[in-house]
Amino acid sequence: MTAPLTPASSRPCVFCRIIRGTAHAEILYEDRETVAFLDNTAVTVGHTLVIPRRHAEDIWEIGPVEAAAVMTTAHHIAALLRRRLDPPGLTLFQANRALGWQDVFHLHLHVVPRYENDRLSRPWRATFADRAVLGRTRALLLGET
Template sequence: MSGAPCVFCRIVEGTEPSQPVYEDAHTIAFLNVAQATKGHTLVVPRRHHRDLTEIPPEEAAHVMRATVEVAGRLTRALRAPGINLWHASGETAWQSVFHFHIHVVPRYATADLTPPWTEYALPLASLRGLAEEIRSGA
């Protein structure tokens, strides 16, 4: 797949420079060039899948296993007391590279990042209709 248009596919094939921190038969993890915090790493499947809706569950499981491994390495090597995982599927969710990936972001202090959204607590009973809609697949 030489000359792949996807930057992550080019990283996988070795034609785009990167700084890998972990690799296995199914995944590669490399430092994000835009570090949110020191050690911010991306974990990607070697096969191209656009987003969460397209990746087969067994490949997603490989990515999650690699994510757990990378999180442990970041925690130990960088003495990060916390880790955030971030994934975005679709442009409206802020996905900017359309190759499935998970961000593993080491955390050093509660204030080193800004939360991406504001949560509003709702009465549990008010969520009944929404839960039913999701369960029914509507």
């Protein structure tokens, strides 16, 4: 007989466990506000996650000071990756909520070294948006409608 599965929302946050030292991670850097560690589902060599120490599920739950700390650490990691791995490119991405492709609900920023023919592919091809739509969107966002 197998035990019932525990819903993801009721399981302890794996990133919080990494911060507390109760889950293993290959930590590359940490300071008072952030931790950076190799992604255990790395898409390329050196793929690193940067997280805030305080649990915040997504960008809407983090303040500007913590967001800046995450980006500062990402900048530090990007320099480390460049110095040690010299990748020909680098991609940063951060996903929010299930529809935004987030799969661990503790804010995290991916710092991904890029190599020729790696497994990471661009999710869309840039095409010009309709200018009228852009104008209406701008007006809506700025409260001009």
